[in-house]
Amino acid sequence: MAQAPHVVMLTSSGAGHVLPVSELAKRLAVRHGFTVTIVTYASLSTPGHSSPLASLPPGVSVAALPEVSISDLAADAHLVTRILTVINRALPQLRDLLRSLLGLPAGITAFMTDMLCPAALAVSKEMGLPGYVFYTSSLMSLLSLLYTPELSRTTTCECRDLPEPVMLPGCVPLHGADLVEPVQNRSDPVYELMVDLGLNYLLAEGFIVNTMDALEHETLVAFKELSDKGVYPPAYAVGPFTRRRCPDSDEVKHSCLRWLDNQPDGSVLYVSFGSGGTLSTAQTAELAAGLEASGQRFLWVVHHPNDKDSSAAYLGTAATDADPLRYLPDGFVERMNGTGLLVPLWAPQVEILNHVAVGGFMSHGGWNSTLESVAAGVPMVAWPLYAEQRMNAVMLSSDRVGLALWERPPLGKDGAIVPREEVAALVRELMEGEKGGMARKKADHLRDEAEIASAAGGSQDRALAVVAGMVSLH
Numbered sequence: 150m151a152q153a154p155h156v157v158m159l160t161s162s163g164a165g166h167v168l169p170v171s172e173l174a175k176r177l178a179v180r181h182g183f184t185v186t187i188v189t190y191a192s193l194s195t196p197g198h199s200s201p202l203a204s205l206p207p208g209v210s211v212a213a214l215p216e217v218s219i220s221d222l223a224a225d226a227h228l229v230t231r232i233l234t235v236i237n238r239a240l241p242q243l244r245d246l247l248r249s250l251l252g253l254p255a256g257i258t259a260f261m262t263d264m265l266c267p268a269a270l271a272v273s274k275e276m277g278l279p280g281y282v283f284y285t286s287s288l289m290s291l292l293s294l295l296y297t298p299e300l301s302r303t304t305t306c307e308c309r310d311l312p313e314p315v316m317l318p319g320c321v322p323l324h325g326a327d328l329v330e331p332v333q334n335r336s337d338p339v340y341e342l343m344v345d346l347g348l349n350y351l352l353a354e355g356f357i358v359n360t361m362d363a364l365e366h367e368t369l370v371a372f373k374e375l376s377d378k379g380v381y382p383p384a385y386a387v388g389p390f391t392r393r394r395c396p397d398s399d400e401v402k403h404s405c406l407r408w409l410d411n412q413p414d415g416s417v418l419y420v421s422f423g424s425g426g427t428l429s430t431a432q433t434a435e436l437a438a439g440l441e442a443s444g445q446r447f448l449w450v451v452h453h454p455n456d457k458d459s460s461a462a463y464l465g466t467a468a469t470d471a472d473p474l475r476y477l478p479d480g481f482v483e484r485m486n487g488t489g490l491l492v493p494l495w496a497p498q499v500e501i502l503n504h505v506a507v508g509g510f511m512s513h514g515g516w517n518s519t520l521e522s523v524a525a526g527v528p529m530v531a532w533p534l535y536a537e538q539r540m541n542a543v544m545l546s547s548d549r550v551g552l553a554l555w556e557r558p559p560l561g562k563d564g565a566i567v568p569r570e571e572v573a574a575l576v577r578e579l580m581e582g583e584k585g586g587m588a589r590k591k592a593d594h595l596r597d598e599a600e601i602a603s604a605a606g607g608s609q610d611r612a613l614a615v616v617a618g619m620v621s622l623h
């Protein structure tokens with residue numbers, strides 16, 4: 150019998166990467182009979198964020214690259230500098246691992262890397278392996294990263310000072326300040342790393358993108374035109390990859406879901422800034438006061454505040470010694486008893502978003518959170534904090550998509566504190582206002598579209614079949 154195709158998939162650390170990579174691996178194994186080796190980094194990994202790796206089906210295994218040191222980096226080095234430095238320094242270990250896998254009977258049919266590790270494509274290419282990028286965010290943000298080398302070459306000012314809007318093909322116009330956060334400061338070492346990232350993407354044979362037509366129709370059309378002309382490798386829209394809701398038994402049900410069971414339908418605002426989003430101490434207190442002033446029910450996943458880094462929780466670098474609820478205003482937890490539920494650090498997001506009591510999502514706009522909100526039909530308030538989240542907010546709040554409330558200047562611009570009155574007004578608007586009502590209609594429509602895309606034989610299955618067919622041919 151012929152050997153099943155064997156795909157090696159490299160994932161960077163962080164829930165937002167490990168989760169969709171695990172989903173792709175599962176589908177290739179279960180639906181297409183592939184074997185998959187998921188390769189992770191021992192450095193910078195946070196055990197809680199890697200939990201999806203504990204429940205993989207037969208045919209999917211995991212190998213970790215050994216720890217590499219980045220202790221020489223400045224203590225305040227950008228999160229992306231730290232991640233990309235680990236990826237670059239672990240390339241020799243990746244080469245060794247690929248060599249040893251190539252020596253086994255299964256060999257390697259193709260190599261796939263998640264969006265932060267395209268540098269690894271040079272290694273797979275060296276070994277004659279076809280390489281793909283699994284892009285775990287919007288196609289629009291991929292276009293923006295592909296554009297970074299040109300931006301760097303053709304301009305000298307900071308992005309926020311660009312005189313004209315940035316017109317990426319098939320995308321809503323962007324202000325320079327809406328481009329991904331690590332390209333916002335040319336003098337930070339992360340800027341050059343982002344330029345390299347954009348160049349390395351061109352080593353791919355194709356982009357497997359966690360998006361869907363209903364969210365990015367015009368962008369997909371424009372991208373196809375460019376790839377047909379040979380400007381970029383082709384893109385395959387395999388989204389939305391969201392985890393399935395687990396029907397927990399009552400005994401293992403998270404207490405926050407039991408609390409939701411007792412709230413009226415559509416009445417609760419879910420507040421969470423993803424695995425990494427971190428507010429300052431003052432902003433945490435102000436958000437608390439704003440939620441209280443809104444008079445709405447809410448469920449808030451509270452992280453430790455950090456006054457320097459809006460992504461501090463991403464790699465677990467925030468203080469973990471104390472209960473994060475300790476940083477909330479005096480008496481807040483007691484006063485909110487009944488109206489608001491505070492969950493420290495982590496909550497079962499997919500189950501929460503799909504609970505009938507949840508009527509809105511205040512989110513940092515991470516792409517997985519966005520797709521989970523779409524799949525659950527929940528409208529959003531976008532509160533972008535880092536990475537490509539501001540670009541996501543622009544797209545989600547545009548007339549094209551209309552899922553999220555977001556206004557310029559963005560919440561918390563330049564570190565300014567969003568006052569409680571503004572928080573309260575936004576929350577009321579989302580939950581009870583006219584704009585919130587419109588976003589809810591769009592959310593219902595997008596949920597239907599997501600269901601159609603991910604139903605058997607839908608666009609997701611078809612795109613994945615194309616990818617699987619292409620990989621099998623190698």
Ligand code: UDP
Pocket residue numbers: 163164165166168421422423424425426450494495496497498499514515516517518519521
């Ligand atoms: N997540 C979760 N519980 C939490 C926080 C996050 O289950 O308390 C999951 C969330 O459902 C999503 C992922 O972690 O699948 C976060 O990915 P996203 O791209 O939204 O943001 P990131 O954390 O990468 O900034």
